[in-house]
Amino acid sequence: MNHDIEIESYDEIDLFAKDKKCPICNSNLIQRFPLRHLSRHCNNECYKYDCYLKSNGYKEYAFSIFGFDFNISAEDELEGIHESIFLDIKKEIFYWKENDRYLAKIIIDS
Numbered sequence: 821m822n823h824d825i826e827i828e829s830y831d832e833i834d835l836f837a838k839d840k841k842c843p844i845c846n847s848n849l850i851q852r853f854p855l856r857h858l859s860r861h862c863n864n865e866c867y868k869y870d871c872y873l874k875s876n877g878y879k880e881y882a883f884s885i886f887g888f889d890f891n892i893s894a895e896d897e898l899e900g901i902h903e904s905i906f907l908d909i910k911k912e913i914f915y916w917k918e919n920d921r922y923l924a925k926i927i928i929d930s
């Protein structure tokens with residue numbers, strides 16, 4: 821199996837992390853590739869993305885913004901429900917970036 825192609829397909833739904841940078845604080849994301857799984861997270865814990873390749877070939881996605889979780893199953897994607905979840909994620913990212921709220925959050929949490 822071509823590992824690069826596999827990584828690319830894990831990537832396709834991570835719309836929020838342009839150039840693999842945290843969509844909130846813009847730090848470089850840390851990537852790990854456990855078996856059948858891509859995990860990407862921000863060291864400041866703003867953003868976390870996981871893509872799991874299930875044994876039936878479907879993928880599941882988990883996003884987390886400051887510990888608040890958004891999960892997208894293969895069924896959500898097939899039914900088109902994932903679009904509304906993306907919208908919720910965008911709103912959450914916008915909230916934390918607005919007036920640099922994330923900075924206070926990072927300072928309080930550290």
Ligand SMILES: [Zn+2]
Pocket residue numbers: 842843844845846847862863864865866867
């Ligand atoms: Zn971050």
